[in-house]
Amino acid sequence: MVQTMTTESPRERLLRTANELFYREGINSVGVDRILSEAGVTRQTMYRHFAGKEALVVAHLELEDRTIRGYFDAASAQASDPKDLMRLIVEGIAADATTYHTRGCPFINAAAEFPDPESPVRAVVDAHRAWFRDTLAHAAKQAGRRDPKRVAAALVLLRDAALVGVYLDDPKIVARAFKDTALTLVT
Amino acid sequence: MVQTMTTESPRERLLRTANELFYREGINSVGVDRILSEAGVTRQTMYRHFAGKEALVVAHLELEDRTIRGYFDAASAQASDPKDLMRLIVEGIAADATTYHTRGCPFINAAAEFPDPESPVRAVVDAHRAWFRDTLAHAAKQAGRRDPKRVAAALVLLRDAALVGVYLDDPKIVARAFKDTALTLVT
DNA sequence: CTGTTGGTAGAACGTTCGTTCTCTCTGGTG
DNA sequence: CACCAGAGAGAACGAACGTTCTACCAACAG
Numbered sequence: 001m002v003q004t005m006t007t008e009s010p011r012e013r014l015l016r017t018a019n020e021l022f023y024r025e026g027i028n029s030v031g032v033d034r035i036l037s038e039a040g041v042t043r044q045t046m047y048r049h050f051a052g053k054e055a056l057v058v059a060h061l062e063l064e065d066r067t068i069r070g071y072f073d074a075a076s077a078q079a080s081d082p083k084d085l086m087r088l089i090v091e092g093i094a095a096d097a098t099t100y101h102t103r104g105c106p107f108i109n110a111a112a113e114f115p116d117p118e119s120p121v122r123a124v125v126d127a128h129r130a131w132f133r134d135t136l137a138h139a140a141k142q143a144g145r146r147d148p149k150r151v152a153a154a155l156v157l158l159r160d161a162a163l164v165g166v167y168l169d170d171p172k173i174v175a176r177a178f179k180d181t182a183l184t185l186v187t
Numbered sequence: 188m189v190q191t192m193t194t195e196s197p198r199e200r201l202l203r204t205a206n207e208l209f210y211r212e213g214i215n216s217v218g219v220d221r222i223l224s225e226a227g228v229t230r231q232t233m234y235r236h237f238a239g240k241e242a243l244v245v246a247h248l249e250l251e252d253r254t255i256r257g258y259f260d261a262a263s264a265q266a267s268d269p270k271d272l273m274r275l276i277v278e279g280i281a282a283d284a285t286t287y288h289t290r291g292c293p294f295i296n297a298a299a300e301f302p303d304p305e306s307p308v309r310a311v312v313d314a315h316r317a318w319f320r321d322t323l324a325h326a327a328k329q330a331g332r333r334d335p336k337r338v339a340a341a342l343v344l345l346r347d348a349a350l351v352g353v354y355l356d357d358p359k360i361v362a363r364a365f366k367d368t369a370l371t372l373v374t
Numbered sequence: 375c376t377g378t379t380g381g382t383a384g385a386a387c388g389t390t391c392g393t394t395c396t397c398t399c400t401g402g403t404g
Numbered sequence: 405c406a407c408c409a410g411a412g413a414g415a416a417c418g419a420a421c422g423t424t425c426t427a428c429c430a431a432c433a434g
Contacts, residue, residue, distance in 0.1 A: 010410085010411065010412095024302060025302045026215070026299060026300050026301070026302055028213070028215035028216065028300065029215065029300065029302065031390070031391060031392080032391075032392060032393085033390085033391085033392090041411085041412090042411065042412050042413065042414090043392095043393080043394085043413095043414090044394095044395095044410090044411070044412075044413090045410080045411055045412075047393075047394080048410075048411085052392075052393075053391095053392065053393095103302070104295075104298070104299060107355075108291075108295075108299070108351055108355070109299040111291070111354065111355055112213060112291060112295070112299040112300065113213050113215065113216065113299065113300060114213070115211060115212045115213055115216065115290070125355065126355070129355060129356065133356075150364065150367075153360055153361070153364040154364050154367075154368055156348075156352070156356070157345065157348040157349065157352055157361065157364055157365065157368070158344065158345075160347065160348045160351045160352065161343075161344040161345060161347045161348035161351075162344065164295055164347045164348075164351070165343070165344055165347065167298065168294075168295070168298055168312065168313070168316060169316065169320075169340075169343070173340055174340070174344065177337065177340040177341050177344055178344065180337075180341075181341055181344070181372075185368075197380085197381070218420070218421060218422080219421075219422060220420085220421085220422090228381090228382090229381075229382055229383065229384090230383095230384090230422095230423080230424085231380090231381075231382075231383090231424095231425095232380075232381060232382080234423075234424080235381085239422075239423075240421095240422065240423095
């Protein structure tokens with residue numbers, strides 16, 4: 001237990017590799033063998049930690065969910081007041097879309113590949129989107145908006161569009177259009 | 188050649204079936220056998236008309252492209268003046284998103300499954316989005332906007348979001364948020 | 375009448391997929 | 405020391421994938 005921080009456990013390597021590959025190349029396009037060889041992990045190890053590929057997909061989305069919630073927690077801690085938080089959220093989304101999530105939204109992409117609404121994958125997608133919407137509505141209410149739900153719905157709309165846009169169109173133009181529209185909305 | 192209008196040719200059946208299945212269930216999730224059996228067409232017939240599955244995917248997106256362009260032509264013919272056209276476009280997008288394209292945008296979904304930017308599939312996606320952006324910019328300019336490119340970029344953003352939103356969130360709320368935001372933008 | 379074209383029917387190809395199995399080795403705990 | 409959970413190595417499974425092949429049939433044009 002001394003130097004466990006420097007070396008990644010097989011499970012961590014597996015999840016991190018799956019996270020990258022699923023996002024960058026699409027879920028159905030990436031086979032289990034590919035993940036295993038790139039993570040340097042054997043089949044047995046994977047099936048010991050995850051029930052199957054679908055469970056790995058779910059874990060990948062849950063990891064994305066935790067990461068994004070982390071961004072929000074950081075922004076909340078940094079904000080000087082509720083209105084400043086709204087601005088930080090918009091700026092944070094724009095920064096995320098132009099640096100990390102340049103291949104669209106992992107949840108939207110996953111939903112495109114999993115049409116069954118009852119799928120466990122879709123359940124994670126729904127949960128994340130519900131959290132995001134509620135969090136935005138709460139922040140908008142704190143900032144004194146009389147129509148927090150409307151503001152939240154519009155912001156969700158714009159974030160979806162921004163993430164898709166930086167993937168398929170000119171990132172600079174899209175990021176600017178997003179910030180313009182979103183900032184006028186929240187101020 | 189007398190009653191060719193009532194009966195669909197095998198090629199037409201094939202393309203229509205592929206179009207529906209690819210959109211509703213995802214491209215990689217739908218196998219060739221599935222399309223063939225549901226279209227009532229044999230393998231030979233398919234490979235006579237299309238080089239392979241990828242060519243069928245391209246044809247599916249080209250069909251979507253033609254359909255959407257048809258909507259625009261119809262709106263252009265119906266509009267009383269350039270400003271009215273802008274309004275008709277927004278209404279048309281909202282109507283399309285809540286009736287036909289309830290599983291997201293076929294081009295965005297396809298791009299999520301084809302990560303290679305050099306893929307023929309991505310070429311069709313890019314071409315469609317370029318046409319859409321240019322058409323919107325032209326319409327905005329006709330309507331007297333001084334910043335047609337900005338308006339077009341924002342409208343593309345909003346349409347992407349609306350199509351995703353009606354798939355993953357409450358269609359009514361999303362359609363309303365879209366129309367609210369888009370109409371204030373174009374007027 | 376005779377090709378040729380475009381369709382049906384069905385077997386078969388090689389590959390890849392996700393999954394399961396057996397065997398061995400190592401590191402720590404009882 | 406004995407034990408066993410966790411990980412590595414690799415074979416093997418059945419199913420599904422996209423694709424190719426052969427054989428037969430109908431319609432139309434020369």
